[in-house]
Amino acid sequence: MGVWGMLRRSGASVWGGLKKLKSTSMYIYQTLFLNGENSDIKICALGEEWNLHKVYLRQSGYFSSMFSGSWKESCMDTIELEIPDQRAPPESLQVAFGSLYRDDVLIKPGRVVALLAAACMLQLDGLILQCGETMKETINAKTVCSYYNSAGTYGLDSVKKRCLEWLLNNLMTHQSVELFKELSINLMKQLISSSNLFVMQVEMDLYTALKKWMFLQLVPSWNGPLKQLLAQADAWFAERRRELEGDAAFLDLEQGAAFRPVFAHLRLQYIISDLASARIVERDALIPPEWLSTVYKQQWFAMLRVEQDNDTGPQEINKEELEGSSMRCGRKLAQDGDYCWRWTGFNFGFDLLITYTNRYIIFKRNTLNQPCSGSVSLQPRRSIAFRLRLASFDSSGKIICSRTTGYQILSLEKDQEQVVMNLDSRLLVFPLYICCNFLYTSLEKRTGGTAASEGTDQH
Known part of the structure; x- marks a missing residue:
């Protein structure tokens, strides 16, 4: 029997074996990274060790600078790596180092923030970009705040922008207790001040949402359902009023002072224009009286302009x-x-x-x-x-x-x-x-004067 005859008889097993051969990328990843064969440098960090290769590590801006400069590490075969960013655990370093040995990295949304921390520390531009794309695709109520904060920390402006857009669209349309708990004062201030916020139904609902949010910031241990949140917040603030037995608004108190910049961006003129809403705001006594008196005066003059100056509404787009x-x-x-x-x-x-x-x-x-x-x-x-x-x-x-x-x-x-x-x-x-x-009305041109409190010139 000739050679070709033998091959034909055993062809199934021959070609089957060929099909099972790993791709070059998988072979490199398995042999060089996972097995550490022919390693010429050992990296130690967070109690773990990696047997790696300088030629692959040079893809990292961090190691490229280390090996090409006059650093003492450039001629060492064991490097103790200090990890100042505690958001980069050993698991994220494992994936980050491994990305140097393979073409594709599977990034799990639950670990993307930690991986981004490691990628930024090691200056792995491709992995940073991939983390950013993964974050953009997996923004939801559970991830948006951590993504926004991480994007700010690591300079991913496009991710930060996408998170802000998601929040503007979903803060009021899909309210959640968990999201209210995670929203920082600075981030909430950005949302409330924006004309792009998707409001449901009217400005009074923004006030109500802020009341619930402020309660959860002050009592983060509360874990009830959303439908009970407003009643619980009202009861809690009512109890504070009884304890104080004074006339001071809650935002004027030490406990409420941090929230003033957020509430200052409410457009109060569209809250006090409804009788029931105005009565609730007065009853709650959260907002400083001078803020409200300024807005009542403003609205009264606007009404007089329509009645006596025949203001027919805006004539041009500003x-x-x-x-x-x-x-x-x-x-x-x-x-x-x-x-x-x-x-x-x-x-x-x-x-x-x-x-x-x-x-x-x-x-x-x-x-x-x-x-x-x-x-x-x-x-x-x-x-x-x-x-x-x-x-x-x-x-x-x-x-x-x-x-x-x-x-x-x-x-x-x-x-x-x-x-x-x-x-x-x-x-x-x-x-x-x-x-x-x-x-509905053309705005009266102001000639000097100052707002009663920070941010009230927004009203």
Whole structure:
């Protein structure tokens, strides 16, 4: 029997054996990294040892500098590595060193922050980039705060930006006790000050969310369900009021002072414009009285301008004014259908009805069927500045689809309606979240003066 005959008879086992051969990358990883064959340097750190190779370690900016400079380690065959960052445990160093010997690294979301710490310490640019991409893809309520903090620590601006966007979209649309506990004062201040925050339903709901958040910051051991959180927070702050038996607002007390910068970014003018909301704020006594008196005065003058100066609303788009002073409100549409609603509050004689029907969103200036004759302006034309945004989210809070009108000026005659968005049914995924920014009056130009407290010039 010839050679080829023997090969044909044994071909199955020959080719089967060839199929089982490891790829070059896997062979290098197994033989050189895991087995440490032909190692020319030993790295010791955190009670562990790695038998490695200088030629592979030079891929690391940290070791490249060490081996090419005048460092004493450049000629040593054993190096004791000091790990100043306690976020880099031995497991993360194992993966980081191993990444030098293979093409692909499987990064588990639960360990990505620790791996990022190790990668940054060792100056492994490729692994840092891969950690960043993994973080962007796995942002959710459980990871967003740790990702945001780590991205800030290690300079991953794109990850930090993506986390902030996720929080702006989900803080109010998908509230959670765990998320409230993890949100720092500085991060919450960024969210509350932003005009891009997806608000559900009105500004008063932001105040309520802050009250719950502040309670959890002060009593982090509370572990009840979200539906019981507000009642528990109200009871806790009421008990503080009884204990103090004074007139001081909670934010003026030592215990509440740290939260002042966050509450200062509430747009109080859109809270006190609703009677029930104004009464709750007064009852809670969280907010300093001078903040409120400033806003009451501001709103009174705005009402007088509409009544006596015939302020017909914004005439041009000033993005800075709109972002800092617009009313923020939102609505969740659970399923497709016909909807018509208005957001509560005194809106200076402009009764705006919003309708969703047949994939259209329509604004209507309503002057008929008002509860009293003076509750609506009968001026021939009134203008509003607005921005309308729509979004749908997946189970992790990531946006599936979104639309925006951008900032616009809309001028309406009495009882006139206007289509402001026509939606493509292929993009509609329910539940659908609608968020609006409105400005009903032109802002009075200020001539000097100072705010009553830090941040109140935002109102």
